[in-house]
Amino acid sequence: MSATWTTILVLAAGTAVIKGAGPLLVGGRSLGRTTTRVIALIAPALLAALVVTQAFTDSDGSLTIDARAAGLAAAAGVLAVRREAMVRAVVVAALAAALVRAL
Amino acid sequence: MARPSLWLASSLVTEPTAADETRESARSGLVAGIPVAVATLLLGVSFGVLARPVMGTVAPIVMSAIVFAGSAQFAALAVLAAGGGAPAAVAAGLLLNLRFLPMGIALGPSLRGGPLRRIAFGQTMIDATWALANRGFGRFDPVFMAAATAPSYVLWVAGTALGVFAGELLGEPERLGLDALFPAFFLTLLVGETHRGRLAVVVAALAVAIALVLAPFTPAGVPVIAACAAALIGLAPQAARDWEPITLRKEPG
Numbered sequence: 158m159s160a161t162w163t164t165i166l167v168l169a170a171g172t173a174v175i176k177g178a179g180p181l182l183v184g185g186r187s188l189g190r191t192t193t194r195v196i197a198l199i200a201p202a203l204l205a206a207l208v209v210t211q212a213f214t215d216s217d218g219s220l221t222i223d224a225r226a227a228g229l230a231a232a233a234g235v236l237a238v239r240r241e242a243m244v245r246a247v248v249v250a251a252l253a254a255a256l257v258r259a260l
Numbered sequence: 261m262a263r264p265s266l267w268l269a270s271s272l273v274t275e276p277t278a279a280d281e282t283r284e285s286a287r288s289g290l291v292a293g294i295p296v297a298v299a300t301l302l303l304g305v306s307f308g309v310l311a312r313p314v315m316g317t318v319a320p321i322v323m324s325a326i327v328f329a330g331s332a333q334f335a336a337l338a339v340l341a342a343g344g345g346a347p348a349a350v351a352a353g354l355l356l357n358l359r360f361l362p363m364g365i366a367l368g369p370s371l372r373g374g375p376l377r378r379i380a381f382g383q384t385m386i387d388a389t390w391a392l393a394n395r396g397f398g399r400f401d402p403v404f405m406a407a408a409t410a411p412s413y414v415l416w417v418a419g420t421a422l423g424v425f426a427g428e429l430l431g432e433p434e435r436l437g438l439d440a441l442f443p444a445f446f447l448t449l450l451v452g453e454t455h456r457g458r459l460a461v462v463v464a465a466l467a468v469a470i471a472l473v474l475a476p477f478t479p480a481g482v483p484v485i486a487a488c489a490a491a492l493i494g495l496a497p498q499a500a501r502d503w504e505p506i507t508l509r510k511e512p513g
Contacts, residue, residue, distance in 0.1 A: 169326040240451055255435065
């Protein structure tokens, strides 16, 4: 089997196992207050890390500021005016990044 | 059934049933999932465009259908494109997907039913809809999440096919600013989270620091997983005071 197909099949199986593990292990049980608080805080931690790694890193992991940063700043501007303007913020981000690249 | 008029009358005055609530979750999830799916479509097109020269025409589409994890697919593709073997490509992809472990643990307490049903709900987890289904204080709406993911699944696979077969007509995805879509999208979700309490802002700031410090030295995926450790601030005794109940955020739109 080629490297491509091996990658696809093993990655699919591995991903399914990872996604299923948490629900299988802690399903339905209610956890203590402190545990619940830590788990609830995973969301802001994860989202903040996704924002900066996807906006400010190159494919090799080195930090960089490019058109994506302009897109992110534009989105932040939209959200500062109206917190619920989700779709508008995302569209403005893409337009701003495209504009910076076109210049 | 014997007395339909009476049944109808009583249904008008009683509380909504569990089935009604499930239907409402599915409906509102589907609606909330549409903007996510539009962004996913554009990213899927990018993936198809980039994958075709490396993987051919069929493999990228199959990959999107059975892996269904954007960042992991891009990472595995980057390794294959650089001439790396399957073990390195799989490792890169799985490392990125390891974040679904803490996310799944967070989801767990909200899932009812047997192990197979719970595992099935776990498969519908993607970053954006997991965050949208977060009801605060460790509670999630799994039906909402599954429904919100459905449009993204369809458009991720369709977008990949579009990119594979019509990519040349579109040009480079970067030129259209498509790589700025997801950081901006995660920012909108993060802004919603930080309004739940001061503690969330502190955790987000710490997570940013961890991710940026680690990014240059560790393989892709590690910074995001390590940043989840910022949530451990919740163990501090002061955290109980800072974590005050805040009303549910409004649906986007």
